[in-house]
Amino acid sequence: MDTATHITMGVAVGGLATIDPAVQQDPALFQAVLIGAIVGSHAPDFDTLFKLKDNATYIRHHRGTSHSPIAVLLWSFLVSGAIYLFYHDVSYLHLWLWVLFAVFLHVFVDIFNAYGTQALKPFVNNWIAFGFISTFDPLIFILYVAGILAWLLGADPRYTFGIVFFIVFLYYIKRYLDKREIVKLMTEHFDDVEKVITQPTIRHNIWRLAIITKHHLYVARSENGHIEIKDEFERKPLPDTTEMNAALQDANVKAFISFSPVYRYEIDRYDDYTEIRFIDLRYRAKDRYPFVAVVTLDKFYNIITSYTGWVYSEDKLQKKLEPLT
Template sequence: MDTATHITMGVALGGLSTLDPVVQQDSIVFQSIIVGTLLGSNAPDFDTILKFKNNALYIRNHRGITHSVPAVLAWGAAISTTIHTFVPETAFWHLFFWTLLAVILHVFVDIFNAYGTQAARPFNQNWIALGWINTFDPYIFALHIIGIIAWLIFDADPGFTFLILYFVLFLYYLKRYYDKQDIITKINQQFDDVEQIVTSPTIRHNFWKLAITTDDHFYVAQAENGEIKVVDTFIRKKLPDHPAMKKALQDRNVKAFISFSPVYRWEIEELDRYTEVRFIDLRYRSKGHYPFVAVVKLDHDYNIKNSYTGWIYSEEKLQKKLHPVPN
């Protein structure tokens, strides 16, 4: 989910913690838990700092090890221990429980969007991306805001308010699951030999982006009000036995891209001054453009001169990232 929603979830869990009798009776414990749930609900995304290093490192690691099983436990323990060090009179195990729950909730909700996480590490390195919920879901965010307002402004009981809220959200997640299953059923009826379907829900409740892989083709499609419409079709081609491709596959940006992207196409273009190898993720089509790419420029001897991976929305900006290859 987005940062704003994670913050509201931290506040909601803090309110929910008032169902705990120890929290009800001690304002210091409550205040400590509020801090713990706010930090815990955002801690796994601290790996965003990797963006300042380079995109390849960020793409390869964001929502990776920081969202793993050991990291979840480590975040909960580290945050709780730090708070307890400064506020030793708080009830540590209650603080740890609610802080850990906040971290777990963060990782749990992240698996439902198209980006996903490596939440099963170290037992499984695969990305878990269920594709039911958009990264920012206005319904989920609005429900949290309503709950917080009811608590802080209208003095509603926070424990029961957020207990009801999360029951409603449970029903909402079930609905989104069945929405996706309906789309998958229609795709399998419409296309032959479907191997993979990647669903990307959008901020519009009844509009989904789709990337469909069959034996011979990639189909980029959309579902609107239950109707499947193909917007782009690409022939599915194996990676060629070409020296430029072999070299490109050794590049760190390309490795990061491939480790993250489940469905992409490739292009090789041999120009006068250089050869360009491009990998294009088919999940994120926006206004006729595919912004998530990995591009490698090689000289005539197929030595890598420049490379880039990330989200880019114009060819001009991409070329600025790559820098011109000198004559």
């Protein structure tokens, strides 16, 4: 989820916490829980600071260890402990439990979008991304904001946010059924489907799709139940060559491959260097695939320069690779 939704969800958790008699009867505990729920609902995304180092570090670690079961516990203790320093007369147990719930809810809802998380790390290092809720879903955000406004206007937060969370729960079920129908259409259309990767958009009737079959990769778009194939690529394994093996040692390429479940590659050879480009097929927009990793090698297969990230024009990408020239 995006930052705004996580924060409004934290406020909703703080309001829902009033179902706890200890929170309802102690104004100081309520304040502490509300603050803790807001901070805790965003805490796992503090790993965004990795972006200050470089894109490779950010891509490799964002929503990784910071969203693991061990991290959920650590975040809950760190946030509740920091707040308890200022509210040391309240029940720490109740404060910690509600902060733990807020942190857990953050990680839990993140697994339903296309980006996903490594929510089971270190037990399972795979990315978990169910891909049926948009990173920013207007309806979910509006529901939380509506609940907050109703609370400010005097509505009982217990019932208000109980209803809000129940509607959100029903909405998740509806979106899951939408995805299941799309996957069913793809498996009926292609005989050898191995995986269908879905990426919902903020428009509920439009989905981006990447279909992996035995011999091909397809990029498609679903709108109002109508499937349109946008691109088709032959599925080719990475060649076991000196230049490819050299490229795979690059940190940017390693980060890209660890994160992307479906990509293709291009190799362009020039007089003085070779460029190898890895292209994620999930994020097609305006006939481009903006999420890439690019590495250039000299004649002796030494890495000259490389880049990974989201780039929406070829000119901007070439500027990222300017050290080559």
